[in-house]
Amino acid sequence: xxxxxxxxxxxxxxxxxxxxxxxxxxxxxxxxxxxxxxxxxxxxxxxxxxxxxxxxxxxxxxxxxxxxxxxxxxxxxxxxxxxxxxxxxxxxxxxxxxxxxxxxxxxxxxxxxxxxxxxxxxxxxxxxxxxxxxxxxxxxxxxxxxxxxxxxxxxxxxxxxxxxxxxxxxxxxxxxxxxxxxxxxxxxxxxxxxxxxxxxxxxxxxxxxxxxxxxxxxxxxxxxxxxxxxxxxxxxxxxxxxxxxxxxxxxxxxxxxxxxxxxxxxxxxxxxxxxxxxxxxxxxxxxxxxxxxxxxxxxxxxxxxxxxxxxxxxxxxxxxxxxxxxxxxxxxxxxxxxxxxxxxxx
Amino acid sequence: xxxxxxxxxxxxxxxxxxxxxxxxxxxxxxxxxxxxxxxxxxxxxxxxxxxxxxxxxxxxxxxxxxxxxxxxxxxxxxxxxxxxxxxxxxxxxxxxxxxxxxxxxxxxxxxxxxxxxxxxxxxxxxxxxxxxxxxxxxxxxxxxxxxxxxxxxxxxxxxxxxxxxxxxxxxxxxxxxxxxxxxxxxxxxxxxxxxxxxxxxxxxxxxxxxxxxxxxxxxxxxxxxxxxxxxxxxxxxxxxxxxxxxxxxxxxxxxxxxxxxxxxxxxxxxxxxxxxxxxxxxxxxxxxxxxxxxxxxxxxxxxxxxxxxxxxxxxxxxxxxxxxxxxxxxxxxxxxxxxxxxxxxx
DNA sequence: TTGTAGGCGTTATCAT
DNA sequence: ATGATAACGCCTACAA
Numbered sequence: 092x093x094x095x096x097x098x099x100x101x102x103x104x105x106x107x108x109x110x111x112x113x114x115x116x117x118x119x120x121x122x123x124x125x126x127x128x129x130x131x132x133x134x135x136x137x138x139x140x141x142x143x144x145x146x147x148x149x150x151x152x153x154x155x156x157x158x159x160x161x162x163x164x165x166x167x168x169x170x171x172x173x174x175x176x177x178x179x180x181x182x183x184x185x186x187x188x189x190x191x192x193x194x195x196x197x198x199x200x201x202x203x204x205x206x207x208x209x210x211x212x213x214x215x216x217x218x219x220x221x222x223x224x225x226x227x228x229x230x231x232x233x234x235x236x237x238x239x240x241x242x243x244x245x246x247x248x249x250x251x252x253x254x255x256x257x258x259x260x261x262x263x264x265x266x267x268x269x270x271x272x273x274x275x276x277x278x279x280x281x282x283x284x285x286x287x288x289x290x291x292x293x294x295x296x297x298x299x300x301x302x303x304x305x306x307x308x309x310x311x312x313x314x315x316x317x318x319x320x321x322x323x324x325x326x327x328x329x330x331x332x333x334x335x336x337x338x339x340x341x342x343x344x345x346x347x348x349x350x351x352x353x354x355x356x357x358x359x360x361x362x363x364x365x366x367x368x369x370x371x372x373x374x375x376x377x378x379x380x381x382x383x384x385x386x387x388x389x390x391x392x393x394x395x396x397x398x399x400x401x402x403x404x405x406x407x408x409x410x411x412x413x414x415x416x417x418x419x420x421x422x423x424x425x426x427x428x429x430x431x432x433x434x435x436x437x
Numbered sequence: 438x439x440x441x442x443x444x445x446x447x448x449x450x451x452x453x454x455x456x457x458x459x460x461x462x463x464x465x466x467x468x469x470x471x472x473x474x475x476x477x478x479x480x481x482x483x484x485x486x487x488x489x490x491x492x493x494x495x496x497x498x499x500x501x502x503x504x505x506x507x508x509x510x511x512x513x514x515x516x517x518x519x520x521x522x523x524x525x526x527x528x529x530x531x532x533x534x535x536x537x538x539x540x541x542x543x544x545x546x547x548x549x550x551x552x553x554x555x556x557x558x559x560x561x562x563x564x565x566x567x568x569x570x571x572x573x574x575x576x577x578x579x580x581x582x583x584x585x586x587x588x589x590x591x592x593x594x595x596x597x598x599x600x601x602x603x604x605x606x607x608x609x610x611x612x613x614x615x616x617x618x619x620x621x622x623x624x625x626x627x628x629x630x631x632x633x634x635x636x637x638x639x640x641x642x643x644x645x646x647x648x649x650x651x652x653x654x655x656x657x658x659x660x661x662x663x664x665x666x667x668x669x670x671x672x673x674x675x676x677x678x679x680x681x682x683x684x685x686x687x688x689x690x691x692x693x694x695x696x697x698x699x700x701x702x703x704x705x706x707x708x709x710x711x712x713x714x715x716x717x718x719x720x721x722x723x724x725x726x727x728x729x730x731x732x733x734x735x736x737x738x739x740x741x742x743x744x745x746x747x748x749x750x751x752x753x754x755x756x757x758x759x760x761x762x763x764x765x766x767x768x769x770x771x772x773x774x775x776x777x778x779x780x781x782x783x
Numbered sequence: 784t785t786g787t788a789g790g791c792g793t794t795a796t797c798a799t
Numbered sequence: 800a801t802g803a804t805a806a807c808g809c810c811t812a813c814a815a
Binding site for chain 2: 151152154156173178182185213357386388
């Protein structure tokens with residue numbers, strides 16, 4: 092158990108393993124690779140594995156990628172990691188990928204198409220085996236091109252017009268319907284919608300769902316009560332609400348396109364001396380963290396972020412393993428979390 | 438301008454460029470690489486560049502890595518991306534790296550040493566040129582080993598005992614001093630500290646700074662008023678406060694180790710029918726997003742997250758470019774953001 | 784079942 | 800200044 096200690100300065104390669112096991116590198120390669128292990132004598136394989144173990148051999152993924160044009164890596168294209176919506180999705184994705192022996196390579200695009208293009212290029216040049224994209228716009232030439240080039244894609248939270256890509260989204264219709272039903276049950280009849288950007292599928296689908304929900308509740312659909320936000324941000328939400336209030340339109344409740352837009356409303360309430368929920372009820376969407384500690388705690392539609400990530404990763408792995416399988420999409424059920432930003436109108 | 442369209446099915450390689458320019462691949466390589474361009478005839482270089490441009494040649498970073506053992510990539514070791522502290526730091530890091538032609542590869546460790554080790558191994562096998570580590574514990578064998586192996590390291594927000602590594606941290610002493618001075622100026626004399634984990638340098642330094650600050654304010658330092666949280670989390674903050682309240686100790690204000698711990702206090706206030714700041718003042722640390730919309734808006738010590746990232750990336754790039762330079766560390770000044778969670782004791 | 788040989792795309796070294 | 804050659808570490812026809 093003692094013997095001379097061999098200190099190696101360079102990280103061990105396949106040749107080292109082969110040499111130690113007394114076989115040819117090709118044999119060592121086959122033995123080490125579960126796929127090809129059956130091709131090699133069981134005893135030899137054992138020897139090789141033991142040798143590899145003993146010197147702490149780790150295959151060099153770079154060399155492997157160069158040879159195989161694969162990488163066991165997928166790219167995550169995220170608009171902005173500081174948006175609290177995305178980290179839990181990323182966690183879900185990573186957990187599934189890791190289990191399957193894959194890694195995730197995350198890039199921020201900042202919603203800048205040029206930057207997105209460069210980042211995606213950088214991912215592709217690293218041979219990622221697929222892309223999970225959270226930046227999708229309804230009209231998205233880059234995604235179209237990638238799809239045509241055969242790049243495996245999965246969308247999260249978004250769809251692209253005229254492109255049947257696998258996607259994982261929350262059921263926006265159901266979520267918005269819950270929000271509107273909740274407000275209606277409190278007695279609200281004049282409900283406004285601060286819609287998300289209409290270049291995003293989510294912005295559009297939530298706005299459409301809003302109108303449908305009004306109809307279902309037997310409420311009038313006043314187009315002046317829907318205002319679009321340029322981004323999914325607090326600042327844009329505030330701006331949109333200001334415009335709406337300044338227009339003189341009358342309403343007692345707001346369905347916001349997402350939580351950030353809803354929080355933007357809080358700023359306007361403070362500016363204008365309004366109190367929520369007494370003067371105005373608000374419902375958000377997404378259930379970002381810490382809403383329970385807001386003033387007032389925000390009623391919102393909760394979507395299963397982590398599960399969205401999980402499903403997205405599964406979809407992509409499926410696509411990688413069964414390239415010919417028909418594209419599926421996954422719709423996840425949301426739930427309403429009632430807090431203190433909603434109350435009967437007074 | 439018309440001519441026959443040549444459609445290539447495979448992505449262009451250096452050989453293609455060389456062939457098109459009528460030179461040897463080695464020459465093309467030299468021409469394309471700014472470092473070695475002076476070695477080649479200016480006219481030839483121009484020809485090569487034009488050829489590369491015309492077929493949209495992009496060097497293959499994998500092949501390059503295999504040859505050069507470099508990657509223009511650095512690893513970011515983050516405990517948990519869902520902690521809102523980290524995304525802005527990541528942004529700062531990425532912005533600097535991108536400008537310098539580098540990329541960042543982010544991994545989550547979940548504060549699990551085993552997972553951390555595997556993730557770091559995976560980064561190293563991809564030839565990252567350095568690591569920016571946000572998971573540092575005071576006793577951190579992995580970092581010690583990496584350092585001994587010559588891996589370039591920069592720490593953010595943490596230090597490691599007995600290891601002089603470059604690090605970027607907020608000036609905890611100054612921040613805590615501000616918090617305590619603020620509470621003292623409001624008239625508080627019995628101030629508690631819900632300390633972060635004492636395995637982290639930040640947890641320790643803030644706790645020490647807290648005692649010093651009490652002395653500076655001429656206040657008694659009652660050890661029973663400092664309680665340690667096992668993690669930097671809401672749940673642990675709540676738990677710690679419950680223990681402290683149950684102990685019967687008397688105090689009117691809390692300096693929390695960070696914002697999450699402070700928010701945990703809010704839960705306990707609700708449980709026990711206490712109101713903040715009337716019954717208890719609280720100061721957080723970090724200035725995570727949306728604190729202004731909390732109930733009550735949390736007074737906290739703001740640290741420049743983005744700049745921490747910027748400085749960390751600079752430090753690492755410096756280390757890469759000037760390996761022999763003496764390790765520097767950067768201390769960034771915090772500031773106090775007074776909101777409504779602090780008031781005079783009653 | 785194992786070995787041989789060639790190549791993935793790039794760059795470093797040596798020779799011209 | 801440029802070309803030839805080899806090598807980075809691995810995988811995979813093909814041959815034995």
